[in-house]
Amino acid sequence: MDQIKLGIIGIGNMGSSHARNILDEKCPEIRLVAVCDKNQERVEWAKKELSADIRYYSSPEEMLDSGVIEACLIAVPHFEHTKYAIECMKRGIHVMVEKPAGVYTLQVKEMNAEAEKHPDVVFGMMFNQRTNCVYRKLRELVQSGNYGEIRRTNWIITDWYRPQCYYDSGDWRATWSGEGGGVLLNQCPHQLDLWQWICGMPVKVESHLHYGLWHDIEVEDDVTTYVEYANGATGVFITSTGDAHGTNRFEIQMDKAKLVVENNQLMITEYEMTEQEFSKTNTQPFQTVKANTYEVETDGENPQHVGVLNAWADAILHGGKLVAEGREGVNGLTLSNAMHLSAFLGKKIELPFDEELYYNELMKRVATSKRKVGVKAVFSDTSSSYGGNR
Amino acid sequence: MDQIKLGIIGIGNMGSSHARNILDEKCPEIRLVAVCDKNQERVEWAKKELSADIRYYSSPEEMLDSGVIEACLIAVPHFEHTKYAIECMKRGIHVMVEKPAGVYTLQVKEMNAEAEKHPDVVFGMMFNQRTNCVYRKLRELVQSGNYGEIRRTNWIITDWYRPQCYYDSGDWRATWSGEGGGVLLNQCPHQLDLWQWICGMPVKVESHLHYGLWHDIEVEDDVTTYVEYANGATGVFITSTGDAHGTNRFEIQMDKAKLVVENNQLMITEYEMTEQEFSKTNTQPFQTVKANTYEVETDGENPQHVGVLNAWADAILHGGKLVAEGREGVNGLTLSNAMHLSAFLGKKIELPFDEELYYNELMKRVATSKRKVGVKAVFSDTSSSYGGNR
Numbered sequence: 001m002d003q004i005k006l007g008i009i010g011i012g013n014m015g016s017s018h019a020r021n022i023l024d025e026k027c028p029e030i031r032l033v034a035v036c037d038k039n040q041e042r043v044e045w046a047k048k049e050l051s052a053d054i055r056y057y058s059s060p061e062e063m064l065d066s067g068v069i070e071a072c073l074i075a076v077p078h079f080e081h082t083k084y085a086i087e088c089m090k091r092g093i094h095v096m097v098e099k100p101a102g103v104y105t106l107q108v109k110e111m112n113a114e115a116e117k118h119p120d121v122v123f124g125m126m127f128n129q130r131t132n133c134v135y136r137k138l139r140e141l142v143q144s145g146n147y148g149e150i151r152r153t154n155w156i157i158t159d160w161y162r163p164q165c166y167y168d169s170g171d172w173r174a175t176w177s178g179e180g181g182g183v184l185l186n187q188c189p190h191q192l193d194l195w196q197w198i199c200g201m202p203v204k205v206e207s208h209l210h211y212g213l214w215h216d217i218e219v220e221d222d223v224t225t226y227v228e229y230a231n232g233a234t235g236v237f238i239t240s241t242g243d244a245h246g247t248n249r250f251e252i253q254m255d256k257a258k259l260v261v262e263n264n265q266l267m268i269t270e271y272e273m274t275e276q277e278f279s280k281t282n283t284q285p286f287q288t289v290k291a292n293t294y295e296v297e298t299d300g301e302n303p304q305h306v307g308v309l310n311a312w313a314d315a316i317l318h319g320g321k322l323v324a325e326g327r328e329g330v331n332g333l334t335l336s337n338a339m340h341l342s343a344f345l346g347k348k349i350e351l352p353f354d355e356e357l358y359y360n361e362l363m364k365r366v367a368t369s370k371r372k373v374g375v376k377a378v379f380s381d382t383s384s385s386y387g388g389n390r
Numbered sequence: 391m392d393q394i395k396l397g398i399i400g401i402g403n404m405g406s407s408h409a410r411n412i413l414d415e416k417c418p419e420i421r422l423v424a425v426c427d428k429n430q431e432r433v434e435w436a437k438k439e440l441s442a443d444i445r446y447y448s449s450p451e452e453m454l455d456s457g458v459i460e461a462c463l464i465a466v467p468h469f470e471h472t473k474y475a476i477e478c479m480k481r482g483i484h485v486m487v488e489k490p491a492g493v494y495t496l497q498v499k500e501m502n503a504e505a506e507k508h509p510d511v512v513f514g515m516m517f518n519q520r521t522n523c524v525y526r527k528l529r530e531l532v533q534s535g536n537y538g539e540i541r542r543t544n545w546i547i548t549d550w551y552r553p554q555c556y557y558d559s560g561d562w563r564a565t566w567s568g569e570g571g572g573v574l575l576n577q578c579p580h581q582l583d584l585w586q587w588i589c590g591m592p593v594k595v596e597s598h599l600h601y602g603l604w605h606d607i608e609v610e611d612d613v614t615t616y617v618e619y620a621n622g623a624t625g626v627f628i629t630s631t632g633d634a635h636g637t638n639r640f641e642i643q644m645d646k647a648k649l650v651v652e653n654n655q656l657m658i659t660e661y662e663m664t665e666q667e668f669s670k671t672n673t674q675p676f677q678t679v680k681a682n683t684y685e686v687e688t689d690g691e692n693p694q695h696v697g698v699l700n701a702w703a704d705a706i707l708h709g710g711k712l713v714a715e716g717r718e719g720v721n722g723l724t725l726s727n728a729m730h731l732s733a734f735l736g737k738k739i740e741l742p743f744d745e746e747l748y749y750n751e752l753m754k755r756v757a758t759s760k761r762k763v764g765v766k767a768v769f770s771d772t773s774s775s776y777g778g779n780r
Contacts, residue, residue, distance in 0.1 A: 151604075151632070151633065152548070152628075152630070152633070154546060154628065156544060156641070158542070158643070161665075161678045162675070162676075163668065163669040163672045163674075163675065163677065163678070164669045164670065164672075165669075165672060165673050165674070165675055166675035166676065169675050206598075208596075208616055208618075208624065210622070210624070213622060214541075214665070214669075215669070222624065224616055224624055224626060226598055226614050226616065228598075232600070232603060234598065234600070234612065234614055236614060236626060236628065238542075238544065238626065240542070242541070242665065243541065243542070243643050243648070243665070244661055244665040244668060244678050244679045244681070245648050245659045245661065245678065245679075245681050245683075246643070246648070247641060247648070247650075249639075251546070251637060253548070253633050253636070258633070258635050258636070258637070260637075269635045271634055271635065275604070275632065275633070275634040278553065278634060279553040279554045279555075279604075279605070280554065282553045282554075282555060283555050284553075284555070285552070285553065285555055285556035285559050286552075286556065287553065288551045288553070288634050288635065289634045289635075291634070291635050293635075
């Protein structure tokens with residue numbers, strides 16, 4: 001079997017998790033041939049923990065120029081995602097970018113523009129939550145046309161709990177200069193992507209962010225966002241890393257159905273006719289349309305990161321379909337940037353928003369960002385934090 | 391057994407429902423002796439449908455001055471609630487006011503001021519949802535002090551569906567001049583009261599109202615509100631009369647517990663220690679505090695309107711405790727008025743808000759309000775719409 005020769009830039013929590021999956025032969029069409037980290041300690045760690053058959057680099061450019069790799073997975077801090085993705089594209093190296101696509105849309109659009117110049121480069125985004133059977137099925141139902149239009153979306157995603165020691169585990173964590181934001185940039189890119197993937201993009205965004213409300217950090221750890229869609233529908237997105245046992249409940253109200261995902265279960269209430277048809281013909285003031293509520297069956301598949309990597313390899317080797325096109329990464333980040341901008345300015349933001357203004361506002365915060373002092377980096381096995389449920 | 395001699399002003403949907411409960415002997419300490427409605431048709435209807443032992447009036451003042459009644463239940467359109475309550479108080483007649491307490495807080499404060507002058511008048515508010523065992527238990531837990539402070543409140547109460555014919559069933563319905571608002575004034579006073587009864591009042595309110603989004607009406611039928619509490623907690627309140635099968639889910643996140651009421655069931659996730667204690671001592675970046683989730687047992691009692699009336703009679707005859715003190719009606723209405731004002735002005739409102747400004751903004755809308763033409767009033771048995779679940 002043909003195997004793609006893969007390099008990984010960044011061997012922190014996520015990079016090493018991907019490396020282990022590949023070394024454990026969960027991705028039969030991918031061979032890990034090189035690993036790179038600018039932090040020499042991490043390179044030494046990787047040499048000990050991973051395989052002897054791998055080449056190790058401390059310069060990303062050196063690895064990219066080595067001719068050893070055909071494809072590259074980028075798992076560096078968010079600010080540098082787009083830079084290395086562009087470097088890969090310029091060299092004709094297929095690229096998979098960890099979420100978020102970047103920190104601000106301007107840099108992501110630069111990356112997307114470079115991708116346009118290299119149609120042969122297979123460019124994917126690590127939106128592993130798109131592989132979850134429940135969200136795939138939800139999207140299929142919403143976009144089927146069988147239930148009319150969306151009226152209301154509501155996602156309470158407050159089960160991203162992080163204790164203080166998580167934030168203390170890296171001096172870049174939860175700083176404007178290190179991550180460019182908090183829960184919206186680090187934990188929620190998955191949900192922001194799914195939200196738009198399933199429901200489409202809103203046209204107005206108003207967000208209330210609270211910075212360091214539950215932790216000693218400078219970025220947001222508590223978010224309540226209200227949105228409006230072009231058709232008049234509304235939506236709410238609530239997230240936090242401060243709720244020790246939060247909620248993950250996504251509800252979509254449509255003309256002819258209500259859909260709710262909670263506890264990895266998709267429930268539908270299917271109406272006999274649309275609410276509008278009922279309302280126009282019904283003559284009983286306290287009646288509603290007949291409906292049937294049941295759990296929707298899915299294919300049960302939820303391959304997560306491994307699924308994304310295997311689809312990417314399939315796309316490279318056989319022209320298969322990606323789980324998430326790289327250029328779609330800009331959508332979730334647009335939501336995230338608009339939420340930040342709304343909170344920075346204290347007003348409702350219309351999309352498309354002023355990206356230069358956002359960049360300038362972000363850079364003001366980066367300039368005065370206080371990276372933690374005396375922090376010793378700690379790396380963790382994060383696999384329990386995304387499991388099959390998120 | 392002593393019985394209170396009761397009169398009812400307003401024999402529409404709610405007034406007649408109360409009358410039937412009393413005539414059905416569900417309120418052993420109350421005797422219905424008089425009924426009044428300014429609409430002569432309703433008086434004729436009541437004469438036929440109710441008891442021959444009752445006196446019928448078409449002038450409220452005449453009934454109040456008759457000496458026949460000791461207590462009065464006010465079930466007239468919202469704008470006139472406070473006027474008749476004040477008339478009762480001035481005559482030493484005990485008074486029970488249907489929700490909402492009034493349409494704007496200025497008039498309700500006038501009513502409360504009058505109540506202060508008549509300490510012997512037992513003044514109650516028809517907040518029948520406070521009798522629901524689930525909300526009583528929820529309040530007890532939240533206010534027990536066992537779970538620390540509130541961090542986040544979230545009520546999605548979109549199961550107030552009303553079809554167009556409901557709005558067409560009275561020319562006053564869903565008009566600024568007839569009701570002074572939409573879902574916030576007619577359907578939600580219960581939840582607005584419970585929200586503050588259980589969680590306390592917020593200090594800031596920002597609300598997005600949509601007027602006639604799902605119906606041909608001039609007032610709001612779709613609401614998304616964001617609030618902030620004095621301790622930094624946040625909250626969201628979402629309601630609509632346009633969702634054919636909506637949701638009634640109330641979640642409260644606290645320092646040491648998460649509480650959720652849905653499907654008339656109260657679930658608690660109880661932590662071993664507060665989130666703060668855990669976060670300070672824990673050293674595992676991806677861990678959270680241990681917790682136990684279970685359904686909370688309640689006393690199962692949910693006597694609704696009858697419970698409110700019986701407690702009122704008990705308060706009058708034996709000094710018992712009301713379900714809801716009349717003067718507490720202002721709290722839910724403060725939330726409702728603040729939501730309207732926020733939407734009218736397009737900005738966040740701090741409490742206490744400018745009540746004169748609100749009154750003036752409301753009166754602008756009342757002045758241009760278009761009552762429906764050619765509408766024939768329809769009266770309905772509404773009992774199925776509040777059952778034991780709301």
